[in-house]
Amino acid sequence: xxxxxxxxxxxxxxxxxxxxxxxxxxxxxxxxxxxxxxxxxxxxxxxxxxxxxxxxxxxxxxxxxxxxxxxxxxxxxxxxxxxxxxxxxxxxxxxxxxxxxxxxxxxxxxxxxxxxxxxxxxxxxxxxxxxxxxxxx
Amino acid sequence: xxxxxxxxxxxxxxxxxxxxxxxxxxxxxxxxxxxxxxxxxxxxxxxxxxxxxxxxxxxxxxxxxxxxxxxxxxxxxxxxxxxxxxxxxxxxxxxxxxxxxxxxxxxxxxxxxxxxxxxxxxxxxxxxxxxxxxxxxxxxxxxxxxxxxxxxxxxxxxxxxxxxxxxxxxxxxxxxxxxxxxxxxxxxxxxxxxxxxxxxxxxxxxxxxxxxxxxxxxxxxxxxxxxxxxxxxxxxxxxxxxxxxxxxxxxxxxxxxxxxxxxxxxxxxxxxxxxxxxxxxxxxxxxxxxxxxxxxxxxxxxxxxxxxxxxxxxxxxxxxxxxxxxxxxxxxxxxxxxxxxxxxxxxxxxxxxxxxxxxxxxxxxxxxxxxxxxxxxxxxxxxxxxxxxxxxxxxxxxxxxxxxxxxxxxxxxxxxxxxxxxxxxxxxxxxxxxxxxxxxxxxxxxxxxxxxxxxxxxxxxxxxxxxxxxxxxxxxxxxxxxxxxxxxxxxxxxxxxxxxxxxxxxxxxxxxxxxxxxxxxxxxxxxxxxxxxxxxxxxxxxxxxxxxxxxxxxxxxxxxxxxxxxxxxxxxxxxxxxxxxxxxxxxxxxxxxxxxxxxxxxxxxxxxxxxxxxxxxxxxxxxxxxxxxxxxxxxxxxxxxxxxxxxxxxxxxxxxxxxxxxxxxxxxxxxxxxxxxxxxxxxxxxxxxxxxxxxxxxxxxxxxxxxxxxxxxxxxxxxxxxxxxxxxxxxxxxxxxxxxxxxxxxxxxxxxxxxxxxxxxxxxxxxx
Numbered sequence: 008x009x010x011x012x013x014x015x016x017x018x019x020x021x022x023x024x025x026x027x028x029x030x031x032x033x034x035x036x037x038x039x040x041x042x043x044x045x046x047x048x049x050x051x052x053x054x055x056x057x058x059x060x061x062x063x064x065x066x067x068x069x070x071x072x073x074x075x076x077x078x079x080x081x082x083x084x085x086x087x088x089x090x091x092x093x094x095x096x097x098x099x100x101x102x103x104x105x106x107x108x109x110x111x112x113x114x115x116x117x118x119x120x121x122x123x124x125x126x127x128x129x130x131x132x133x134x135x136x137x138x139x140x141x142x143x144x
Numbered sequence: 145x146x147x148x149x150x151x152x153x154x155x156x157x158x159x160x161x162x163x164x165x166x167x168x169x170x171x172x173x174x175x176x177x178x179x180x181x182x183x184x185x186x187x188x189x190x191x192x193x194x195x196x197x198x199x200x201x202x203x204x205x206x207x208x209x210x211x212x213x214x215x216x217x218x219x220x221x222x223x224x225x226x227x228x229x230x231x232x233x234x235x236x237x238x239x240x241x242x243x244x245x246x247x248x249x250x251x252x253x254x255x256x257x258x259x260x261x262x263x264x265x266x267x268x269x270x271x272x273x274x275x276x277x278x279x280x281x282x283x284x285x286x287x288x289x290x291x292x293x294x295x296x297x298x299x300x301x302x303x304x305x306x307x308x309x310x311x312x313x314x315x316x317x318x319x320x321x322x323x324x325x326x327x328x329x330x331x332x333x334x335x336x337x338x339x340x341x342x343x344x345x346x347x348x349x350x351x352x353x354x355x356x357x358x359x360x361x362x363x364x365x366x367x368x369x370x371x372x373x374x375x376x377x378x379x380x381x382x383x384x385x386x387x388x389x390x391x392x393x394x395x396x397x398x399x400x401x402x403x404x405x406x407x408x409x410x411x412x413x414x415x416x417x418x419x420x421x422x423x424x425x426x427x428x429x430x431x432x433x434x435x436x437x438x439x440x441x442x443x444x445x446x447x448x449x450x451x452x453x454x455x456x457x458x459x460x461x462x463x464x465x466x467x468x469x470x471x472x473x474x475x476x477x478x479x480x481x482x483x484x485x486x487x488x489x490x491x492x493x494x495x496x497x498x499x500x501x502x503x504x505x506x507x508x509x510x511x512x513x514x515x516x517x518x519x520x521x522x523x524x525x526x527x528x529x530x531x532x533x534x535x536x537x538x539x540x541x542x543x544x545x546x547x548x549x550x551x552x553x554x555x556x557x558x559x560x561x562x563x564x565x566x567x568x569x570x571x572x573x574x575x576x577x578x579x580x581x582x583x584x585x586x587x588x589x590x591x592x593x594x595x596x597x598x599x600x601x602x603x604x605x606x607x608x609x610x611x612x613x614x615x616x617x618x619x620x621x622x623x624x625x626x627x628x629x630x631x632x633x634x635x636x637x638x639x640x641x642x643x644x645x646x647x648x649x650x651x652x653x654x655x656x657x658x659x660x661x662x663x664x665x666x667x668x669x670x671x672x673x674x675x676x677x678x679x680x681x682x683x684x685x686x687x688x689x690x691x692x693x694x695x696x697x698x699x700x701x702x703x704x705x706x707x708x709x710x711x712x713x714x715x716x717x718x719x720x721x722x723x724x725x726x727x728x729x730x731x732x733x734x735x736x737x738x739x740x741x742x743x744x745x746x747x748x749x750x751x752x753x754x755x756x757x758x759x760x761x762x763x764x765x766x767x768x769x770x771x772x773x774x775x776x777x778x779x780x781x782x783x784x785x786x787x788x789x790x791x792x793x794x795x796x797x798x799x800x801x802x803x804x805x806x807x808x809x810x811x812x813x814x815x816x817x818x819x820x821x822x823x824x825x826x827x828x829x830x831x832x833x834x835x836x837x838x839x840x841x842x843x844x845x846x847x848x849x850x851x852x853x854x855x856x857x858x859x860x861x862x863x864x865x866x867x868x869x870x871x872x873x874x875x876x877x878x879x880x881x882x883x884x885x886x887x888x889x890x891x892x893x894x895x896x897x898x899x900x901x902x903x904x905x906x907x908x909x910x911x912x
Contacts, residue, residue, distance in 0.1 A: 037865055039786045040867070044786070047790070047796075051800065055800075074896075081885060128885075131892030134893070134895070138899040139808065
């Protein structure tokens with residue numbers, strides 16, 4: 008496929024895919040979806056972007072580098088469990104806010120955990136993929 | 145009392161930090177001291193693992209208080225000393241934080257009442273010891289010493305765990321209720337020695353105690369541990385950690401102390417250890433190694449005393465334990481001062497330093513006097529009690545006395561070698577640094593300990609009334625009164641004991657003088673004696689393990705990626721075949737094939753055919769991807785949308801990864817792929833068949849519990865979610881998911897590091 012076609016298509020598709028991945032993440036608790044799938048989708052989207060535009064520009068798209076993303080995700084997942092401890096419950100007990108937030112649904116430590124999973128999946132996959140697709144110096 | 149300090153503390157911030165921590169320890173010491181004498185033991189417990197009946201239970205009685213006082217007081221002095229010792233070098237913060245970690249673990253150990261939490265703290269001290277011995281991790285010798293120490297003490301810890309579990313089970317068998325069966329303090333309520341497994345319990349506990357307290361033949365890790373920085377040796381390997389085994393023996397004495405096996409194991413082991421180690425100490429030339437071996441010897445003395453178990457013996461053990469901690473920590477610190485100020489620890493080189501380092505010399509003499517058992521030091525009181533206990537025996541009194549005298553003679557000589565020789569005699573020449581007096585932070589410890597030693601020696605009532613008697617009572621299980629005196633009067637038995645002490649001193653001093661003459665002026669060419677046969681055997685065993693593992697790995701993994709995968713697949717096929725062969729189920733096929741499902745199956749088959757054709761490798765990869773798509777279609781049609789989605793995404797990513805990797809490996813060799821070897825075809829086919837058959841069989845198994853129903857029912861009310869899969873992943877089994885993402889992150893990090901390293905070197909083209 009000629010680079011022009013790929014790049015044009017990717018430019019259109021990437022924002023949609025990113026939005027879709029977040030959508031999958033947020034709806035995961037009640038509908039098919041969740042942190043894993045959302046993360047995989049975002050990672051695939053960025054890998055596609057790297058194929059079209061090169062790894063350097065794809066890295067620039069991310070607010071944090073993949074290592075930091077992974078670490079952030081892990082810490083977030085751990086902290087969501089600690090929140091349960093602070094409420095004198097066992098580790099990783101789910102705590103829920105009673106009022107749903109418009110646009111996000113019900114907020115909870117479980118959602119935070121899922122976001123952590125999302126970040127870890129994105130981070131790890133991109134960590135590997137970017138290294139693989141990096142041009143030899 | 146478990147602060148965590150950042151390891152990024154620089155040298156200038158270390159000083160106030162060390163002082164602050166030392167003051168904290170002093171505060172703890174004072175608080176504990178004011179609680180004495182304890183009217184009632186203090187208890188506190190938190191529930192930890194209720195399903196296994198494990199609690200974090202802490203109990204402060206006289207025995208734990210005595211140990212805790214030692215830990216905090218010597219801890220404070222060591223922390224101060226560390227700051228002086230490490231002044232100017234990086235890593236002080238790291239050392240301080242590890243020392244604190246150890247202190248917390250040690251305190252937890254002596255305060256623990258629950259059997260399992262005792263084990264946890266026991267192992268934590270082993271881990272802390274490993275971290276501390278291996279502090280200079282760039283040195284090969286440090287790493288080996290740390291590994292060796294960990295293997296021995298952790299191995300003993302395993303034995304201890306089994307022993308403790310047996311004890312708990314036996315206590316429950318004998319009628320103790322489950323809550324008390326896990327508590328050390330409650331064990332005396334039943335007669336555990338009547339249980340048929342009692343010898344096993346005892347044996348395992350003894351293995352744990354002997355490894356920790358460096359009894360023979362487990363003693364070898366302790367001299368090696370001298371590779372650690374001197375503050376570590378002063379704290380762990382003289383005063384606290386090695387005494388943990390003694391503590392354990394003291395704790396279980398009321399329970400097991402009457403068994404014949406108790407006497408007949410502890411006494412011989414103790415006697416052999418104490419005598420042999422005392423003489424091995426004299427063969428050493430490194431000050432710290434002399435002290436290490438003499439510590440082993442004293443531990444042997446304590447073990448033997450606890451083995452004897454009489455009232456006199458236990459009193460002697462209690463007093464000796466404290467006296468030894470005081471003088472040994474001091475001597476180690478002095479050895480460290482000498483090392484720090486002169487640049488060497490060689491006993492043959494150091495002499496005549498009393499003018500250059502007067503304060504150090506004074507502290508050294510004090511400590512040496514206490515160790516040699518000269519009046520009026522506390523060590524003298526201890527030695528007297530030792531002889532008195534040995535004289536009191538019915539059996540083998542002469543033998544034990546003989547061994548005790550001989551051992552103590554050697555100990556006197558080693559005391560003089562470390563505490564006296566470096567300071568008296570001709571002034572040494574040829575030292576690496578010219579000696580100057582040590583700073584206050586390093587002198588505070590030895591002097592405080594020395595003054596304490598002489599103070600308690602002169603006024604023993606301060607110790608025995610408040611603490612000593614109570615400690616002995618806890619160990620014996622019955623209340624006793626301890627009355628320590630410097631002068632016991634003119635009756636025959638007291639004179640005999642005094643005579644023995646005097647004899648020991650005199651012979652010991654003569655031995656020291658003879659040794660000194662032989663070693664004057666560095667006449668021995670070797671700075672350290674050659675390793676003993678036992679040492680060499682141990683080293684061979686420890687080295688053999690990694691070498692054997694390396695050989696096995698080379699056998700299994702030698703031939704590149706394809707060989708690795710073949711080995712892995714082969715094992716899996718063998719395991720599955722074994723399971724399948726024994727199964728008696730007949731799998732059935734139920735339901736008919738709907739047209740959409742048929743299409744999905746055809747898709748999978750088409751992909752497989754595509755992958756098997758030996759055309760371009762890109763086509764093969766796409767074929768694999770197509771099979772994945774087909775499978776995800778099947779999932780969707782079977783009513784598992786989450787699974788289908790995930791499968792779809794994973795398939796896409798796998799294809800992407802495969803393409804990226806193969807691009808690298810094949811480096812633009814787009815031609816047809818080579819055909820696979822027949823054996824590999826067979827293996828792949830067997831793997832496919834085995835996995836397929838297993839999955840088919842597995843689908844016929846009906847799980848009794850109805851786990852699926854439980855999750856489906858509980859999903860909305862308890863987890864507020866309708867997507868059961870996601871709810872299980874992120875709520876019900878969130879802990880598993882946490883573990884999985886950690887593994888994922890680690891794998892990713894490893895892969896990225898490997899790839900990055902490969903890129904840093906000039907690429908050698910694709911190889912597989």
